Amino acid sequence: MKKLGKIYMAAVLMFLYVPIFVLIVFSFNESKSRSVFSGFTLDWYEKLFRNDIIISSLINTIIIAVIASIVSTILGTLAAIGINNMRKVPKALVMNVTNMPIINPEIVTGVSLMLLFVFFAARMNLEFGFVTLLIAHITFDVPYVILNIMPKFKQLDPHLYEAAQDLGCSPFKAFRKVVLPEIMPGVISGFLMAFTYSLDDFVISYFTSGSTSQTLPITIYSMTRRKVSPEINALSTLIFLVVVIILIVKNIIENKQAKRNASFRRN
Numbered sequence: 001m002k003k004l005g006k007i008y009m010a011a012v013l014m015f016l017y018v019p020i021f022v023l024i025v026f027s028f029n030e031s032k033s034r035s036v037f038s039g040f041t042l043d044w045y046e047k048l049f050r051n052d053i054i055i056s057s058l059i060n061t062i063i064i065a066v067i068a069s070i071v072s073t074i075l076g077t078l079a080a081i082g083i084n085n086m087r088k089v090p091k092a093l094v095m096n097v098t099n100m101p102i103i104n105p106e107i108v109t110g111v112s113l114m115l116l117f118v119f120f121a122a123r124m125n126l127e128f129g130f131v132t133l134l135i136a137h138i139t140f141d142v143p144y145v146i147l148n149i150m151p152k153f154k155q156l157d158p159h160l161y162e163a164a165q166d167l168g169c170s171p172f173k174a175f176r177k178v179v180l181p182e183i184m185p186g187v188i189s190g191f192l193m194a195f196t197y198s199l200d201d202f203v204i205s206y207f208t209s210g211s212t213s214q215t216l217p218i219t220i221y222s223m224t225r226r227k228v229s230p231e232i233n234a235l236s237t238l239i240f241l242v243v244v245i246i247l248i249v250k251n252i253i254e255n256k257q258a259k260r261n262a263s264f265r266r267n
Helices: 002-026 043-050 052-084 088-103 106-124 130-155 159-166 171-200 203-208 216-224 230-266
Strands: none
Touching: 002 230, 043 052, 043 230, 052 088, 052 130, 052 171, 052 216, 088 130, 106 130, 106 203, 130 171, 130 203, 159 171, 171 230, 203 216, 216 230
16 A cells, blocks of 8 residues: 555656656757757747846736735734634634635636726726736735734744733733744745745736736736747746745745744753
8 A cells, every 4th residue: 555655646746747847848948849859058048038028027026926925924914913812703704704715716806806996997097007916916815824824823822922921021022022933934934825826826917917017927828829939938947946945945944943942842
């Protein structure tokens, strides 16, 4: 059974990562062929960085992802603190409502936000573009931040906050010195997840973007509708590497925090 499990796991990993490996290999292909590797070259990466449309969309995507991640992390942290202090029944109700955008199909969320923006556009002169994209990204990022922080509150001793106040800390100082360091791994994980989802999102961005502001996935989709260029392979390779680096950093931070907590408990 163990061998069968290993074979199954290897098959699943191959199914998931072989296409990405092929994409990476053909991003260095000298020709435009998607089936024959004719020689090694970095020309497609050079052309990629000379493509003004892609670079503009990339910069726009990073700006939106960074701002949306920071705002959603602040809002999600404050929301998680409020939810944690609720009673059992209201807390369960609010958590179910909070988790709905995660469970909800992205196309439903995208269409709903589009209709909402159309409603406000007719009354407040709101145009589809950077602002609508940013609001949409913050909207679907906040639940993921809350989802990452709430388990940290469950691991936290509820009496630590009160003990810090008994020892002379003000409520804010007790939160900053005692509670915040304990939930910080969840805050960082929430930020990284929000950033990753913002970079990756296509469906919601497609419905809430305008002609003046588009994200990278929408630009890639527009390019692939005509013909897949090796520049897309190069771009996808770079995005994959960025996501891998983010995940590695996230795991390193979590492991260091876990070791610190373990040594603190032993002492």
